[in-house]
Amino acid sequence: xxxxxxxxxxxxxxxxxxxxxxxxxxxxxxxxxxxxxxxxxxxxxxxxxxxxxxxxxxxxxxxxxxxxxxxxxxxxxxxxxxxxxxxxxxxxxxxxxxxxxxxxxxxxxxxxxxxxxxxxxxxxxxxxxxxxxxxxxxxxxxxxxxxxxxxxxxxxxxxxxxxxxxxxxxxxxxxxxxxxxxxxxxxxxx
Amino acid sequence: xxxxxxxxxxxxxxxxxxxxxxxxxxxxxxxxxxxxxxxxxxxxxxxxxxxxxxxxxxxxxxxxxxxxxxxxxxxxxxxxxxxxxxxxxxxxxxxxxxxxxxxxxxxxxxxxxxxxxxxxxxxxxxxxxxxxxxxxxxxxxxxxxxxxxxxxxxxxxxxxxxxxxxxxxxxxxxxxxxxxxxxxxxxxxxxxxxxxxxxxxxxxxxxxxxxxxxxxxxxxxxxxxxxxxxxxxxxxxxxxxxxxxxxxxxxxxxxxxxxxxxxxxxxxxxxxxxxxxxxxxxxxxxxxxxxxxxxxxxxxxxxxxxxxxxxx
Numbered sequence: 001x002x003x004x005x006x007x008x009x010x011x012x013x014x015x016x017x018x019x020x021x022x023x024x025x026x027x028x029x030x031x032x033x034x035x036x037x038x039x040x041x042x043x044x045x046x047x048x049x050x051x052x053x054x055x056x057x058x059x060x061x062x063x064x065x066x067x068x069x070x071x072x073x074x075x076x077x078x079x080x081x082x083x084x085x086x087x088x089x090x091x092x093x094x095x096x097x098x099x100x101x102x103x104x105x106x107x108x109x110x111x112x113x114x115x116x117x118x119x120x121x122x123x124x125x126x127x128x129x130x131x132x133x134x135x136x137x138x139x140x141x142x143x144x145x146x147x148x149x150x151x152x153x154x155x156x157x158x159x160x161x162x163x164x165x166x167x168x169x170x171x172x173x174x175x176x177x178x179x180x181x182x183x184x185x186x187x188x189x190x
Numbered sequence: 191x192x193x194x195x196x197x198x199x200x201x202x203x204x205x206x207x208x209x210x211x212x213x214x215x216x217x218x219x220x221x222x223x224x225x226x227x228x229x230x231x232x233x234x235x236x237x238x239x240x241x242x243x244x245x246x247x248x249x250x251x252x253x254x255x256x257x258x259x260x261x262x263x264x265x266x267x268x269x270x271x272x273x274x275x276x277x278x279x280x281x282x283x284x285x286x287x288x289x290x291x292x293x294x295x296x297x298x299x300x301x302x303x304x305x306x307x308x309x310x311x312x313x314x315x316x317x318x319x320x321x322x323x324x325x326x327x328x329x330x331x332x333x334x335x336x337x338x339x340x341x342x343x344x345x346x347x348x349x350x351x352x353x354x355x356x357x358x359x360x361x362x363x364x365x366x367x368x369x370x371x372x373x374x375x376x377x378x379x380x381x382x383x384x385x386x387x388x389x390x391x392x393x394x395x396x397x398x399x400x401x402x403x404x405x406x407x408x409x410x411x412x413x414x415x416x417x418x419x420x421x422x423x424x425x426x427x428x429x430x431x432x433x434x435x436x437x438x439x440x441x442x443x444x445x446x447x448x449x450x451x452x453x454x455x456x457x458x459x460x461x462x463x464x465x466x467x468x469x470x471x472x473x474x475x476x477x478x479x480x481x482x483x484x485x486x487x488x489x490x491x492x493x494x495x496x497x498x499x500x501x502x
Binding site for chain 2: 090
């Protein structure tokens with residue numbers, strides 16, 4: 001290949017790497033944050049802040065004789081001035097629904113769990129993208145994934161010589177493949 | 191080469207497109223639909239939904255097996271199957287179809303074992319009977335559409351109303367039992383965090399029934415669903431609890447239908463963690479369905495509700 005053509009291709013490669021990198025910088029950070037959040041889904045709820053308060057009503061109730069007044073009293077103990085509706089999930093429980101919260105009362109124990117839900121700022125939004133919770137987003141996500149491959153490949157071809165792919169590049173790429181390979185081998189052996 | 195003004199214009203156009211797309215996520219409503227025919231009743235069998243095709247086919251098969259018996263009564267005009275999550279046909283899709291076909295009433299039969307957040311909050315919220323804040327947020331995140339149909343929706347009780355599970359577990363235990371005196375029973379179910387007591391009571395009653403009928407007097411319970419974050423450990427621990435007292439453990443998956451992820455990966459994988467499992471554990475990766483008693487229950491509850499609607 002002629003040197004001029006090679007230089008032009010390399011220039012195009014570098015421009016692609018630079019501009020795609022700029023364009024997708026926000027999304028790369030969003031997906032990385034969401035990736036960390038979703039990795040630890042067993043330890044926390046990355047989407048919502050669910051505040052739980054346990055209440056003790058110092059008396060028990062009988063499901064058969066519970067009234068709207070009782071429900072209003074239980075609601076007020078949770079700090080709610082009005083309720084939307086209530087329903088009985090089992091013989092021993094009543095669940096009261098409020099605008100942004102619920103109260104699950106154990107009638108036999110005379111205790112309740114008041115739950116309030118709110119979206120976890122930033123993480124909720126980045127998780128919406130990462131989980132494709134917007135129907136059409138999966139196509140944008142596919143394009144993004146494809147572009148990440150382009151950014152990576154163009155990155156590998158940016159430099160020439162000692163610091164290029166043929167130099168230290170090939171060794172670092174090989175080293176980077178070791179941790180995932182170890183993980184796959186360990187999983188296979190188990 | 192791109193000039194800065196055109197790049198700016200392009201970005202603005204892109205942002206406008208995103209904004210318009212976000213705004214377009216609205217309820218299509220029920221405009222243009224026919225007026226409901228008074229007394230036209232439909233039955234909608236609703237189950238959880240699964241990535242497993244075998245699982246979904248089992249639920250379609252259930253509808254096939256009950257359809258004629260339900261329609262023969264003359265009170266119900268049509269039956270459909272819907273899945274709460276993962277798959278189409280979704281509940282919203284089916285309710286829209288019922289509306290388009292002019293149904294005045296829909297009897298929603300949940301094919302779920304016992305009380306859970308899905309049965310008590312999610313399904314009623316999807317069909318517009320409740321506005322549970324947590325369900326609303328979760329449904330949005332999971333892309334599960336809410337739809338309030340023009341038809342009146344009535345939700346029937348769940349499968350635990352009756353002796354179906356007891357009879358089902360007994361039949362399957364007998365299929366694996368060789369020497370009851372040396373055996374203990376392990377029941378593995380999906381479970382539900384706020385209603386663990388109800389699930390445990392349901393499983394205890396099934397195990398007591400098996401004990402009375404077969405003499406297998408030791409049992410333990412394990413979970414395989416969200417309550418244990420789909421972990422294999424709960425199954426392994428439940429099997430080990432039985433094996434501390436008995437030579438052999440009989441493991442019965444108390445799940446509605448077969449799903450490779452549950453019966454093979456989670457429960458099967460949990461059993462493989464048990465020392466000496468090849469000799470000491472008897473397990474068949476089956477499910478509650480197919481079961482003629484479940485089919486009969488679906489027919490009975492649908493007929494009962496249809497008559498109630500007609501007589502009101």
